[in-house]
Amino acid sequence: MxxxxxxxxxxxxxxxxxxxxxxxxxxxxxxxxxxxxxxxxxxxxxxxxxxxxxxxxxxxxxxxxxxxxxxxxxxxxxxxxxxxxxxxxxxxxxxxxxxxxxxxxxxxxxxxxxKELGVPGEARFKNKGVSYCTICDAPFFKGQDVALVSWGDLAREPATILSSTANKFYWIFPGERPIYDDEFMSSIMNVGKAVLVPNSEVVEIKGGTKVEAVVVKNRKSGELQELKVSAIFIEIGxxxxxxxxxxxxxxxxxxxxxxxxxxxxxxxxxxxxxxxxxxxxxxxxxxxxxxxxxxxxxxxxxxxxxxxxxxxxxxxxxxxxx
Missing domain, CATH: 3.50.50.60 (FAD/NAD(P)-binding domain)
Structure with missing residues (x-):
C-alpha cells in the first residue's frame, strides 16, 4: 500500500x-x-x-x-x-x-x-454545528444565532470572538455568573450580543441534518427551554x-x-x-x-x-x- x-x-x-x-x-x-x-x-x-x-x-x-x-x-x-x-x-x-x-x-x-457534554445529539452533530473550537469555527456561523457553553477563564476567548461574529449568542453556564471579572463582563455585555443563561445546562442538541436548537435545563427550577441556534460552541476543558x-x-x-x-x-x-x-x-x-x-x-x-x-x-x- x-x-x-x-x-x-x-x-x-x-x-x-x-x-x-x-x-x-x-x-x-x-x-x-x-x-x-x-x-x-x-x-x-x-x-x-x-x-x-x-x-x-x-x-x-x-x-x-x-x-x-x-x-x-x-x-x-x-x-x-x-x-x-x-x-x-x-x-x-x-x-x-x-x-x-x-x-x-x-x-x-x-x-x-x-471535554464533551455527553448529551443526546452531541455526537450526531459533530462538525455539523457542534464545535469545540470557537476560534476555528465561529466564522462559519457569522451573523447567526449560536450557543456557547463555557465559564471561567476558558470562556474569555470564545465570548470575545462570538461578540464580534454572531448575531446573538446564548451564553450557558452552571453558576450565577460565567466569569467573576466585572470589567470583562461589562465589555462583553456592552457589545449587546450575549444573552446570559445562568444556573443552566444543555440536556439535548436537536436538528435535522445540522444543529437547529439546544434544550437547556435550569438547575434550580428544573424548567426546560428550547433555544433556536445554528451552532453550539462547547469549551469546558x-x-x-x-x-x-x-x-x-x-x-x-x-x-x-x-x-x-x-x-x-x-x-x-x-x-x-x-x-x-x-x-x-x-x-x-x-x-x-x-x-x-x-x-x-x-x-x-x-x-x-x-x-x-x-x-x-x-x-x-x-x-x-x-
Whole structure:
C-alpha cells in the first residue's frame, strides 16, 4: 500500500504544530489532523515564560506556529481521529468524519482532548454545528444565532470572538455568573450580543441534518427551554483520551503515552510528544521541544523507509536529505 503522506500529526496544540513545522521544513509531506487549534493553551490568557517572547496569549502563541507550519507546506484539517492501524509499513488514520488517511509515520501530539457534554445529539452533530473550537469555527456561523457553553477563564476567548461574529449568542453556564471579572463582563455585555443563561445546562442538541436548537435545563427550577441556534460552541476543558491508540503504545497509570526522549513509542514509526506523554513537566516550551524531537525522529524514520540516507537533521542549516 502506498502512503498518501510522509507524516500525519494528530493534534493542534503547540507540540503538534511544532512537529508539523519541522516535518514540513524537512520537505516531508505533512498533514495535521486537529479537533481544535491551541489545545490546552486556549485556557491560558497570558504566557510570560516562553523564551524570546515577553508576553503573549496561549492561543496567539499556537496560532503563530500554526501559520509557520502552513507556510512550509503542512496541510491542516479539522476533524477528530478515532482509529489508527498499521498495515505493513503504512499507518491508516481514520477520523470521526469517516475519512481515512495513510502515512509512513504518525506523531501523536493531541495532548488532552476537549471535554464533551455527553448529551443526546452531541455526537450526531459533530462538525455539523457542534464545535469545540470557537476560534476555528465561529466564522462559519457569522451573523447567526449560536450557543456557547463555557465559564471561567476558558470562556474569555470564545465570548470575545462570538461578540464580534454572531448575531446573538446564548451564553450557558452552571453558576450565577460565567466569569467573576466585572470589567470583562461589562465589555462583553456592552457589545449587546450575549444573552446570559445562568444556573443552566444543555440536556439535548436537536436538528435535522445540522444543529437547529439546544434544550437547556435550569438547575434550580428544573424548567426546560428550547433555544433556536445554528451552532453550539462547547469549551469546558480537556481530558486525556488515549484508548484509541492503546493497541499501539504503552500507557502509564494516568493513561499517558510512554515515549522516550526521541519521541519513540513501542511501535516503529509512531512517535508522541507534548502533554499526552508521560513526561512530568507540562509546559508549552517543553511540549514544543518534544514536538520538534518527534518530527526529527519521524524524518529520519521516513527517510530510512524510502531507502535514503539522513546526513544531518540540524534544522538551522539547510541540510539536504538524499
Amino acid at each position: 502506498e502512503a498518501s503522506y510522509d507524516v500525519i500529526v494528530v493534534g493542534g496544540g503547540i507540540a503538534g504544530f511544532s512537529a508539523a513545522l519541522y516535518a514540513a521544513r524537512q520537505k516531508l509531506k505533512t498533514l495535521v489532523i486537529a479537533k481544535d487549534i491551541g489545545g490546552q493553551l486556549n485556557m491560558t490568557t497570558l504566557v510570560e515564560n516562553y523564551p524570546a517572547i515577553f508576553k503573549i496569549s496561549g492561543p496567539e502563541l499556537v496560532s503563530r506556529v500554526h501559520q509557520q507550519a502552513e507556510h512550509f507546506g503542512a496541510e491542516v484539517i479539522f476533524d477528530e481521529v478515532v482509529d489508527i492501524k498499521k498495515d505493513g509499513n503504512v499507518f491508516l488514520v481514520r477520523t470521526y468524519g469517516g475519512d481515512e488517511y495513510s502515512a509512513l509515520s504518525v506523531i501523536l501530539a493531541f495532548g488532552k482532548t476537549p 480537556y481530558v486525556t483520551k488515549t484508548d484509541f491508540v492503546k493497541h499501539l503504545v504503552d500507557l502509564n497509570e494516568r493513561g499517558e503515552i510512554i515515549a522516550d526522549w526521541e519521541g519513540k513509542t513501542k511501535t516503529p514509526g509512531l512517535f508522541a510528544a507534548g502533554d499526552v506523554i508521560q513526561y512530568p513537566y507540562k509546559q508549552a516550551v517543553i511540549a514544543a521541544a518534544q514536538g520538534v524531537a518527534a518530527a526529527l525522529s519521524a524524518t529520519a524514520y521516513v527517510m530510512r523507509m524510502k531507502g535514503k540516507t539522513v546526513h544531518s537533521l540540524t534544522d538551522w542549516r539547510a541540510e539536504k536529505l538524499r
